[in-house]
Amino acid sequence: MRAKVGLTEMREVMEKLEEALLTGQRLALATVVRTEGSAPRAVGTSMLVTEDGSPVGSVSGGCVEASVIETAADVLASGVPELHSFGISDDDGFGVGLMCGGSVEIFVQTYDPAACPHFASLQRAMDENLPCAMVTIFDGEPGFAGRSELVPQNADIEELFEGTALVPDAVRAAGDAVQEAIASGVTTSVLLPAATGTEKPLSLLIDVYRPARRLLIFGAIDFSASLAHMGAFLGFHVTVCDSRAVFATAERIPSAHEIVIDQPVRYLQKEIARGRLATDAAICVLTHDAKFDVPVLDVALRHGFAYIGAMGSRRTAQDRRERLIGLGHTDQSMAPLRSPIGLDLSASTPAETAVSIMAEIIAAKNQTSGLPLAHTSDPIHKGALERAGYQLRPAGQPPSFCY
Template sequence: MREVMGALEASLLTERRVALATVVRTEGSAPRAVGTSMLVTEDGLPVGSVSGGCVEASVMEAAAGVLASGVPELHRFGISDDDGFGIGLTCGGSVEIFIQTHDPASCPDFASLQRALDANMPCALVTIFDGAPSLVGRSELVLHNAEIEGLFADTVLAPDALRAAGDAVQEAIASGTTTSVTLPAATGTDKPLSLLIDVYRPARRLIIFGAIDFSASLAQLGAFLGFHVTVCDARAVFATAKRIPSAHEIVIDQPARYLQKELALGKLAPDAAICVLTHDAKFDVPVLDVALRHGFSYIGAMGSRRTATDRRQRLIGLGHTDQSLAPLRSPIGLDLSASTPAETAVSIMAEIIAAKNQTSGLPLAHTSVPIHKGVLERAGYQLRPAGRPPSFCN
């Protein structure tokens, strides 16, 4: 729902009713991920997309019906349906979309969600999208390490089902992954309860050490992709907002010292991406030493292969081993033969995305496994770390 938050807030301020359509389950090569949302206004205007264009027309028609009746609905679209080709979902997958009205009465926790986001508090908006009609459409905001309180009021769920729901919500928040789960039916009903756990976490941090031309392009692309971007350089003449306007923060400090400060203050999660572009051993070796000792999801350093070899030897001199140096991606980025700052930024951000999703970074035409990560995991495929292609590409 994050992609339509602004439009949802505007609709509440102007007291305009809208329908919120959200992807709640997918199967096969579905075009959009669970949690992706689209708004449909009473005028029939869409905001956002739930399928990249495949089923929007059908969703808008269904949304008009929900706005008229006020009753939430769950719709399934897939290639196996009789109208699969007609609606355009020809990618081979299926998608379930939950449509509900959005107004203060139906979404009482929206204001709480906004406050949690403003305070950078990890949380999840949990919505019942399938089950007994009296329960469908209920939602509750659940904070990290907090209990579900009112979502199951007036229902009788087995204690193990309640624990399973709470555990699933906290696991989703911890992983930062929006998902859906199904619980056993509540006493007195004959339908299991299905929950959408829509996770919201503080923006992932991208810290760029070195305020060079490449940093400006990397900051711009990182911000575009939703990262909170910090650029740090000890040289005040280079580290300016005028030179790197897309960065959320410009810090003038010794790179290693700044990274140690942020770690001491607890401001860096393990999913932070560290990019060292300084090209100067006296700056990049100390900061890489700190980063490698604490562990982050991505650590990359710019430079030639000769520079990378020299840097590696210096880090070994500080006590590092082949094992502790394994996470270091140097030279930084995927092999795109990038030359301009913009092309290099694409190369680096592509590698960051591949590292996050534990994929090979290979052209899809050179792979034979399902495209989407969620499908890979459900199918039991062994994912390769980015940058380690299969033997036929060596």
């Protein structure tokens, strides 16, 4: 699942695509393929336009949708995909453009079962929680734009470049970029060199689909219900684990996808042994009891999860650290531990605390400070691959990853 648009909006787009696949109706699919600066939507955000001009979803939050709908009508009539760029609107505010100061490129193509033969395979992969990417050529020599291929994790690109005369090194580079994007969970676009005998470089959209990130909450307390609700709202697959059956119930924690009655450390060890926990899982320990939370934190720290947080006072946090040191941990090995858990919001209610914790999880994923935007100078929508250390625009070279 991808948090590029609102979850309801994304579900509506996917459901409409499924309906079109079953009924054979034609739609236009508009997708954000490149952005620069403070663009309103992320790469991969999509909007559908029906033959009667009705939109499903949004690609800019309202700035350029009217123009995209007009383009969609042209594309549906001609069957030829189009790539359009939108920058800041003119000074009087009536020109088509973005008010945020950034720029965005939107690719509009027809969608029907014949034009998008890989969508059914994508649906199966999503149903089976298999990481994959839908790779689409959105710019290049005439006849190439609109080609797409579904690429599973650890698989090669086989069909996309047939007939393009793209050199083998470029094909391998494209395959590597696809696998890097799937591994990172980040939808992105890639610029490849021109194929042999052509002049225009190929641009690829790598639209990543991965299973929902897991949020494990240990301890079925009042705060857990609010945290489970907030986690599910943000697209996480939420599991609540507690050894006390009287507290760990669906009635008390209705938003959790799974409620497990087991010793927390035993359940965590079993999930790790079964290979069901990727390292991007978020571990939240709310048990307030050293005999439960310290063993869980010990296992979580040794496994290296992306986020590990534990609730409690500063005195409790210090006591935990001392107990973990007794188990062989050092300041370095405990560095990932966020205890007390959450950002400094002076949260007091369970709902406020849930916001504080989930905000910290998001900040940790994006490797950001969590400071107010008014107190920072970095781009608001800084790309995740760039935060992870990728060089987006090597000096003197065309961009390899373009946001």
